[in-house]
Amino acid sequence: MTPALDYAHSQAAHFRAQLHDFLRIPSVSADPDYTVEVKRAADWLFDHLKNMGLHVELIEMADRHPLIYAEWLGAGSDAKTVLIYGHYDVQPAIIEDGWDTPPFEPTEKEGFIYARGATDDKGQMFAHVKAVEAVLKSDGKLPCNIKLIFEGEEESGGRHLAHFIKTHGKRLNADVCVVSDGSMMTIDQPIISNALRGIMAMEVTVQGPTQDLHSGMYGGTVHNPLQALAEILAQLHHADGSVAVPGFYDDVLPLTPQERAEIAAVPWDISDWQQETGATHPWGENDFSLNERIGARPTLEINGMAGGFYGNGFKTVLPAKAIAKISCRLVANQDPQKIQEQVIAYIRQLAPATVTLEFKYHGTGQPVLVKTDIPVMQAAIQAYQRGWGAAPVFKREGGSIPVVADVQNTLGIPVILMGFGLNSDGLHGPNEHFSIEMFHKAIDTSIHFLYAVAEQ
């Protein structure tokens, strides 16, 4: 594998320049105004993989963003097959959100690349792509068969890849699936995630009068929808931070003492939490540690509220409606559909007769628990030891990657959540960045992984 590592090191600057090109494309999947840009990113990736000598397909999805599938099966049917998953879409970003540099003009500063998607997920997935290239270019072949599947709607809750898995899953058949989308606490302590939370996202509109009214003429007689919404939302949690939706915790598996010990062994505590969030005091379920609350407990978050007048100056309005976007993070054994029904039933129960409700659904994703005692996990551990220079620890992740459950449960392929980012990379926020050193270590680690899998 030394020639592959040598190749990757000699091409380091070139690889980064290519990543910059990729990052320059604003592939924001949630915003229909960016559909053309998402397609441009898919085309860019298609060309890139083709130029590497892979067989590539751009799989169009009705009304949605395409999948990119690539393969190299030259190792033969006796050899292992590795499936690499990543997403080429990104979260929205505008400079007004607090960016110091334009989000789609990648900027290298003090050892980091700043751009939307730098770590989530273009930088991380591209590390695997470059590892494949390094091995292919330096050796003329790969030690195992490779399949790559990249989607363009992970950040917007799209389920087309899940549908593709249901209908064309056989094409993705592999011995292991590597997911290049995760984060570690420090560069010195790599992480393999052993859990992802599931998700249920929705919005509720509270409708009051048929149109905005003069608050002096009608205030005190019409139940203000913003107030009604606030009254409902205020009852979604108990004072102790737990979720008040009846039945919400019914299917949550209690943590065993061993699981709690494993979670406690992850080196991350309140001072890290304070530094990363800038918040002063933790909030939430007191009976659980911060790591447990993030990785092993379900939550309900209000992601946004809108209504009434919030422009410059002042307007004495009694608004006609109010909206809240709500999502739940779910843990193993919880069913997103069931949770959705419970949340809706509870909100209906809380709503006063003075308003009407309308619900909109934004999708669901199953939670995932990853098996760590499988042989291929040893290959991943070895890869980090060799490529990163340290053994990884297992950590339950708070975020969600909905398709992982489909890969694990529908395809029955073991998943390795091989993250290369840092918690502090600012994913989804302003000034998202990716460490240049970590990008190159990621390529090395991915090269080692391919050889370690082949060796097994």
Ligand code: BES
């Ligand atoms: N990369 C994240 C998920 C993640 C974050 C994994 C941190 C591990 C550590 C992913 O791109 C993401 O943000 N997913 C969304 C999914 C949602 C929109 C359905 C999420 O978790 O909010």
Ligand code: ZN
């Ligand atoms: Zn993300």
